[in-house]
Amino acid sequence: MQPWKTLSRRTVLNYGRFLTVEEHTVELPDGRTIPRWPWIITPDYINVAAVTAAGAFLCFRQTKYAVKGTSLAPVGGHIEPGEAPLDAAQRELLEETGYEATLWTPLGQYAVNGNRGAGVAHLFLARGARRVTEPSGGDLEEQELLALSRSEVEAALDSGEFKVLAWATVMALALRHLEDQ
Amino acid sequence: MQPWKTLSRRTVLNYGRFLTVEEHTVELPDGRTIPRWPWIITPDYINVAAVTAAGAFLCFRQTKYAVKGTSLAPVGGHIEPGEAPLDAAQRELLEETGYEATLWTPLGQYAVNGNRGAGVAHLFLARGARRVTEPSGGDLEEQELLALSRSEVEAALDSGEFKVLAWATVMALALRHLEDQ
Numbered sequence: 410m411q412p413w414k415t416l417s418r419r420t421v422l423n424y425g426r427f428l429t430v431e432e433h434t435v436e437l438p439d440g441r442t443i444p445r446w447p448w449i450i451t452p453d454y455i456n457v458a459a460v461t462a463a464g465a466f467l468c469f470r471q472t473k474y475a476v477k478g479t480s481l482a483p484v485g486g487h488i489e490p491g492e493a494p495l496d497a498a499q500r501e502l503l504e505e506t507g508y509e510a511t512l513w514t515p516l517g518q519y520a521v522n523g524n525r526g527a528g529v530a531h532l533f534l535a536r537g538a539r540r541v542t543e544p545s546g547g548d549l550e551e552q553e554l555l556a557l558s559r560s561e562v563e564a565a566l567d568s569g570e571f572k573v574l575a576w577a578t579v580m581a582l583a584l585r586h587l588e589d590q
Numbered sequence: 591m592q593p594w595k596t597l598s599r600r601t602v603l604n605y606g607r608f609l610t611v612e613e614h615t616v617e618l619p620d621g622r623t624i625p626r627w628p629w630i631i632t633p634d635y636i637n638v639a640a641v642t643a644a645g646a647f648l649c650f651r652q653t654k655y656a657v658k659g660t661s662l663a664p665v666g667g668h669i670e671p672g673e674a675p676l677d678a679a680q681r682e683l684l685e686e687t688g689y690e691a692t693l694w695t696p697l698g699q700y701a702v703n704g705n706r707g708a709g710v711a712h713l714f715l716a717r718g719a720r721r722v723t724e725p726s727g728g729d730l731e732e733q734e735l736l737a738l739s740r741s742e743v744e745a746a747l748d749s750g751e752f753k754v755l756a757w758a759t760v761m762a763l764a765l766r767h768l769e770d771q
Contacts, residue, residue, distance in 0.1 A: 410732045413655050422603045422611055428628040428706065430603055430611060435655065438732060446655070447609040449630065451706070473704040474594050474616065474627070480704075517750035519758055523654040523661075525609065525632070527708060530755050549618060551591045567766065569698035574711050574755055577700055581762035585748065 411438035418448070426452060426490070449527040455498040456485040456575050458583030459510060459535045466562045466580075467506050467538060471552035473573060480572035481565050482552070483579050494518070494531035502535060506554060507544045511537030516582040521575075532579040534586055559587075592619035599629070607633060607671070630708040636679040637666040637756050639764030640691060640716045647743045647761075648687050648719060652733035654754060661753035662746050663733070664760050665716075675699070675712035683716060687735060688725045692718030697763040702756075713760040715767055740768075 414436040422430040429450040435443045459467040469482045486501040488494055495513060502508055516532040544554070557565070562580060571577040595617040603611040610631040616624045640648040650663040667682040669675055676694060683689055697713040725735065738746070743761060752758040 410651070410653050410660055410734075412653050412659075424626070424628045428611070428630070430609070445605070447605045449609070449708075451703070470591070472591050472593050473701070475701040475704050475707045478593075479591055482704075517758065519750075519755040520654070520656040520753060521702065521755050522632070522708065523656050523663075523754040523757075526656045527630075527703070549624075551619060553591075563766075566763075569700075572701060573704040574700040574702050574759055576704075577698065578755055578759040578762065581759065581766060582747075584766070585744075585762060 413437055416442065421447075447525060449522065449525045451521075451528045452487040453494070453529045453531065454485060454487050454575070455494055455501060455531045455533060456483050456579040457498045457502050457533045457535050458483050458516075458579050459502055459506065459508060459538045460583075460587075461508070461538045461556065464559065465556035466559065467508060468555050468557050468562070469505075469552040470555055476572045480576070481555075481557075481570045482573070482576050483571075485575070485579075488531070495533070498531070498533045498535070502538070503542070504545045506538075507540050507542045508538040509541050510535035510539075514586060516579060516586065519575075519578070530575045530578070532575070532582060534583040559584075594618055597623065602628075628706060630703065630706045632702075632707075632709045633668040634675070634710045634712065635666060635668050635756070636675055636682060636712045636714060637664050637760040638679045638683050638714045638716050639664055639697075639760050640683055640687065640689060640719045641764075641768075642689070642719045642737065645740065646737035647740065648689060649736050649738050649743070650686075650733040651736055657753045661757070662736075662738075662751045663754070663757050664752075666756070669712070676714070679712070679714045679716070683719070684723070685726045687719075688721050688723045689719040690722050691716035691720075695767060697760060697767065700756075700759070711756045711759070713756070713763060715764040740765075
C-alpha cells in the first residue's frame, strides 16, 4: 500500500497557532489527483490520566464550548511550540492540579482526524501523583478538581460522561494498562 | 457552572460539507467576550467495532492521509445529512465489509474537539456479524479486510497500531463492553 503524495499546498485560512487551514493537491497511488483537499492545522495536545499514590483518579468537572452541560475531563492541554509531549503532560498536570507524578507511561499518539490532520493527541498515564503546590489555573473554562475512585471512573466512562473523544480514549487506555499490572 | 454563550457567528471558510470554518463571538460566564473564536464544522461520523458470530474482529489494514505508514482501522465513515448515527453505522458496515450484524450497542458520542467542534464521533459495537454480500468499497484509500482475534486486537491497541484517535477509542470501549459480558 502506497501513501498519498502531497503535490502542493497553500494556506487558505490563518488564525495563527490555534487554527490554520491549508488546501493540498494530493496524488493517489493510482495516479488520480485531488485538487482541493482541505487540511486542518491545530496544535498537538496531551491528555493525562493521573492517579494518586492512594489510587484516586484526578479529574475535572467542567464546561467546554463544544459540549452540552458539563463533562468529566482528565488533565490536558496544548503542546507549546518546541515542547516535548511528555514535558507538556508534566507541565499541564502541575498547572492544572498542583500535582507531580513519579511514574509516567505513554499510551500512544493518535491523529485526531485521519483525513484532515487537526493535530496529534499524545496520551499518558501518570501514577504516584502527589500534591506539591497550588494549581495555577489560567484556563478559560470553569472547572472543579475531583478525586474519583477507579470504579467511579469506570462507571463514568461507560456511561459516556467523558464527553470529548480524547478524554474517553485516555481513560479507557489507562484502565486497560492498569488491568495488566 | 454556566456554559459559554455564542453571541454571533459568521462563516470565514466554506469547503462545503467536508469543512466549514466559522468565527464566533463568545461570552464567558464572567462577562468577558472572546471576539474571534474559530469553530470548525466537519461531518459527524461513526466508527464500528464489528465482531463476527465466531468472535473475529473485522478490521482493515489501510493508509490514511494523516497517518504515516499503514494503520489498523475499524469500520467507519461520515454520517450523511439527515441520517441517524445507527443507520450510518449499519450502512458503512455493509458497504465496507459486506457484513450485517445482529446486536448493536452504542458506545457513546463524543465531541471531536472540545474547543472548536469538528463534529461528533458516534461509536458502536456490532456483534453477530455475518457476511451477506460483497463489499461495495468506494473509499479513496486502499484497504485490506482482516479478521483478527481478540488477543490480536488487544495487542494492536496496546501498541498503538490503531493510529487515529476515534479508532483507538472504539476498540478500547468495545473491549471494555465485551469484558462485562
